Amino acid sequence: MAVDIEAINEKIKKESEFIDKITNEVSKVIVGQKYMIERLLIGLLANGHVLLEGVPGLAKTLTVNTLSSTIKTKFQRIQFTPDLLPADLLGTLIYDQKKGDFTTKKGPIFSNLVLADEINRSPAKVQSALLEAMMERQVTIGNNTFPLDDPFLVLATQNPIEQEGTYPLPEAQVDRFMLKLSVGYPQKSEELEVMRRMSTGEKIEPKPVVTPKDIIAARSVVNEVYIDEKIENYIIDIVFATRNPKEYGLDELQGLIAFGASPRASIYLHQAAKAHAFLRRRGYVTPEDIRSIGMDVLRHRVIVTYEAEAEEMTSEDVVRKVLNKIEVP
């Protein structure tokens, strides 16, 4: 089947113009963290929620704030605390004495971009309320169901340290995030730049350069990005290797994986790879895209056994071994 790659490339060229604008605006505030910014854009383009994990002070919240500022859209930041209630997030019914009837007060989740800051600080009922809304893309208050706005993207942050007084997200709920990013420390030169910028006391405000309409249009082009059957089989091989490592010559992983990646991993890997190709202004997916995005899609979907933990092997080590073992098409 011949594919009109030229036409797709042309569309990508047209619809991806805002990417550079966003990147430029974000880089006015954020130094480095290109990996994090790119992944957030992939989440935005592939319509997948993103979980950011990193120690405090790595500009996770600032990056999401800055990104939201570059989009002319509704943005809400919700600080998750132990006393937060589902109604604080979703909304509730309030009795109007004048009308003698209940009126709906929508919660902060009714936004295009939601920053769930320190998501693991709230109890399970609040996390469940958010995660349900993430999947269903609608919220029910009283007897009425309200669809959430499009685009709707949840960017959640969590801190891997300070586990006291936190409520770790269950695996089933973590699985609903398309990407889980592990945010690392900046480079020496980047940190020097951060230090200098902060010492001036000058506050830089990024300009809104994109509308939700642009994002929705870009998403439709992302869906058109061509993905060959060979690449699809490569994705399936990677996901299946996390379930049956022995069949793929990964005997050393036998007994170290409690649960392999779910079919949601294949779906998200497929979508995220297309978005990655879009960011590279390419009308087709290559193994580069899969390997580039693979770790972020799979790291929270592969659950290792106690034996693996005893050997100090993490899910990232497992995914790395899988990606390095499966032959590229």
Next chain:
Amino acid sequence: MLKTRVLILLVLLILSNFLYGQDSTALNTPNYKSEIKASVSIDTREVPQNKTAVLNIEVSWQGDFDRFEIARVENPLLTNLEVVGNASSNWVGEVDGIKEVVKKYEFDLKPESLGMAYIDGTFIEYIDLKTERSHKLVTNRLELEVVSPVFEGSQNNVMLLMLVVLVLMSFSGGVLLLIKRKKMKEAELKEQQDAAISYEEKFQVKLKEDVDLNASDGTGQFVAISKIVRGYIAEKYDLVAMEMTYSDITKALEKTSINGDAITHIEEVLQKCDVAKFSGVQVEKNNLERVYTLAEEILKQTGNNVSGEQADEKEETHSTVN
């Protein structure tokens, strides 16, 4: 007089003990009680003509081993039988706290012809060591019937079969060993031949054999070129090139002593192959020819660069997913 007495006693014993396991009371001199006794038995009442029967004679007494000495045991007096073998054994022990000595004598008897066969009394001469006097015991008379011979072929056949199997197994083992040795020699020879051929020559041949520039399946030819170039890099530079993306490969090659032009060419070949493989576009023949020529160029350019042995010594630059 004594002879008459012995004869009467013998007749009495035959009548009182029927055929097997009968004890014969010791024939002591009138001065001694029955301290020693002999018994006789035979293992069968019917013996095929081609088999043997076993006659067991047991001499036993209570007390010390050196109380009596068995001076002689005569061969049994046989009718229609012949002795073909014999054996003896001693047993000394205690039964209910009383010392007991048992001496056993065994005779293998082969029948001579069909019909009845008889074993007359066997004379056992012993010395009473207390009195230093010699005495004789005689066993009972026994009879048995010699019947038709039995067929022994089955056992022989099994033995023969086992022998044949053993010979066949040894033969096939030998043949297998020979084949294995031959294969090992062939493998060694091939290895020597391969070692003599350089990586470049090997992959040059592969390129010519596997890639058809006039084939209708253009994408398939790109796949073949990509595999050959990756295989060459994997072998020559000890990289896991089959599992790496082209950008990972070029990054890894930058750490080797390969020249910059070759890296550029490798990148171009692999990138063009990726486009052909994954973009779904129709492949142009010019493009295929260009990639083929570049692949040949790579083999020439890197041929004089780093030898396989040198590459082996290089630091391993394997995985690229961080």
